[in-house]
Amino acid sequence: MNGLRARLLEHVPSPDGTQADVLLIEPNGDEHRVRCLCKRDGTTDLGGDGEMVAFLNDKYGEQTVWALARQMTLG
Numbered sequence: 001m002n003g004l005r006a007r008l009l010e011h012v013p014s015p016d017g018t019q020a021d022v023l024l025i026e027p028n029g030d031e032h033r034v035r036c037l038c039k040r041d042g043t044t045d046l047g048g049d050g051e052m053v054a055f056l057n058d059k060y061g062e063q064t065v066w067a068l069a070r071q072m073t074l075g
Helices: 050-060 062-074
Strands: 005-011 017-025 031-039 044-047
Touching (some): 005 062, 017 062, 031 050, 031 062, 044 062, 050 062
Antiparallel strands (some): 017 031, 031 044
């Protein structure tokens, strides 16, 4: 997935679905913390620094960022 990796930090209780804090790690070692909420309706929301999430989406592709965060949250 373009060298971007993810690591689960911790699950966070949420009445809206499964939620976790996830660390996204770039190939150069830069780390970015996001909060991923996998809703019961099948959608996924990523929270955190909006500019950083936009940067990662542009650099690695929105689908890659979304899939990694979702995989860590549900895995």
